[in-house]
Amino acid sequence: MTPARAAITRLTVTNFRSYEQARLELDARPVVLTGDNGAGKTNLLEALSLLSPGRGLRGARLAELARIGTDAPWGVAATLNVGEQTHELGTGSDPAGPGPGAGDRRVARIDGNPARATDLGEHLAVLWLTPQMDRLFAEGASARRRFFDRLVLGLDPAHGTRSNRYERALRQRARLLQEGRADPAWLDGLERELAETGVAIAAARRAYLERLVAALALGTDAFPRPAIAVSGLVEEMLGQASALQAEDEFRRRLAASRAADAAAGGTATIGPHKSDVIAMHAAKDMLAERCSTGEQKALLISLILAGSLLTGAERGTTPVLLLDEVAAHLDPDRRAALYDALDRLGGQFWLTGTEPGPFRKLAEKAQFFAVRDAAVSRA
Ligand SMILES: Nc1ncnc2c1ncn2[C@@H]1O[C@H](COP(=O)(O)OP(=O)(O)OP(=O)(O)O)[C@@H](O)[C@H]1O
Ligand SMILES: [Mg+2]
Structure with missing residues (x-):
């Protein structure tokens, strides 16, 4: 069955990054944003990325998102169209601030009702590729x-x-260990939470990986296929034991590492927050980190396309794809292949570039906007 297309049909940003205010009225087609360096293209993609859980495509702290020079709260609002349905999504800093933790709290609204940022993910999946991710395979495991x-x-x-639950328990345990307040019952409780959520995280990654491998096999031939694996203690436990056994074992290992973790600054030295993702260029049998810059980019494109295919097929709704400065770095054949692959996925994708040239092939298919000094107009 063809998945329903999720599309942003209106986007408003207020006091967000370089924007005082901007509003885009859109239809469901793909979107191309062009403009000079520093014009505000990536900022708009970042605003969209915040319509899903997490810290957005720059991994920014909330305080960085507010427009410099104003104390007013920042906000991003959008109309989301999925098939016959329309939802109003919004997020921003807490307008009730400043106060304790203000600027640190992101609030969300769905159809006018207060919601948690994690709830946004129930309505919209957003995936992205940015120039910073060019170094993904070469840098540390966390990215x-x-x-x-x-x-x-x-x-x-x-x-x-x-x-979120896992991270919170991890921070609380680290604080207790740092303070040397080793109340064993409290630590036991936190480690139980870590074991439960940690195993759930690892199990979700394993289940996803299996599907992703299948989706990669169905993908386009225009981009090299990665062979991909997740490597981590708990993920590996789940390869050999039931979820309950893995929980017990992980909990036991956490309890046994209290002293070592305390000596190392508090944060647990084992768990799914330490896992890594290993990627190879399958045809060349070469680790992704040893591939050329262009090959690494192509591997990432394959992964994003396969992930989008999977989300569309299994959730029945396409994700919104944000591809920052992807087109300009591809040769014309690869670029055409990317546009074809995106077209087949059928979702709304957003592309940026400094020049309109690379997007000429999309002239009939996309809507074009010019971004200039933090203002957006139809191009
Ligand atoms: N919190 C902020 N307040 C005000 N301006 C900001 C803030 N954060 C970033 N900026 C500015 O926003 C401007 C636009 O940034 P953006 O990354 O969106 O540009 P861009 O159009 O993607 O450019 P490029 O083509 O170089 O990638 C930059 O000049 C940056 O300094
Ligand atoms: Mg940019």
């Missing part, structure tokens, strides 16, 4: 983990809640 967890979240909205 790869975030990338993979974002893909999982696109299919399984509960992954965000799970991860």
Whole structure:
């Protein structure tokens, strides 16, 4: 069955990054944003990325998102169209601030009602590729983990809640260990929570990986296929034991590592927050990190396309894809292949670039906007 297309049909940003206010009226077709360096293209994609759980495509702290020079709250609002349905999604800093933790709290609204940021994921899946991700395979494990967890979240909205619970318990345990206030019952409780949510996270990653491998096999030939694996203690436990056994074992290992964790600053040294994602260029049998810049980009494109295919097929709704500066770096054949692949996915995708040239092939299919000094107009 063809998935329903999720499309943003209106986007408003207020006091967000370089924007005082901007409003885009759209239809469901793909969107192309062009403009000079610093005009505000990536800022708009970042605003869209915040309509899903997490910290958005720059991984920014909330305080960075507010427009410099104003104390007013920032906000992003959008109309989401899915098939016959329309939803109003919104997010921003807490207008009730300043106060304790203000600027640190992101609030969300769905159809006018207060919601949690994690609830946004029930309505909309957003996936992205940015120039910063060009170094994903070469850099530390945390960026790869975030990338993979974002893909999982696109299919399984509960992954965000799970991860939040896990992170919270991890921080609380670290604080107790740092303070040397080793109340064993309290630590036991936190470790039980870590074991339960940690195993759920690892299980969701494993389940996703299996589907992703299948989706990659169905994907386009225009981009090299990655072979991909998740490597981590709890993920590996689940390869050999039931979820309950893995929970017991993980909990036991956490309890046994209290002293070592305390000595190392508090944060647990084992768990799914330490897992890594290993990618290979399958045809070349070469680790992704040893591939050329262009090959690494192509592997990421394959992953994003396969993830989108999977989300569309299994959730019945396409994700919104944000592809920042992707087109300009591809040769014309690859670019045409990307547009074809995106077209087949059938969802709304957003492309940015400094020049309209690379988007000429989309002239009939997309809607074009010019971004200039934090103002947007139809091009
Ligand atoms: N919190 C903020 N308040 C005000 N301006 C900001 C804030 N954060 C970022 N900016 C500015 O927003 C401007 C636009 O940034 P953006 O990354 O969207 O540009 P861009 O159009 O994507 O450019 P490029 O083509 O170079 O990628 C930058 O000049 C940046 O300094
Ligand atoms: Mg940019």
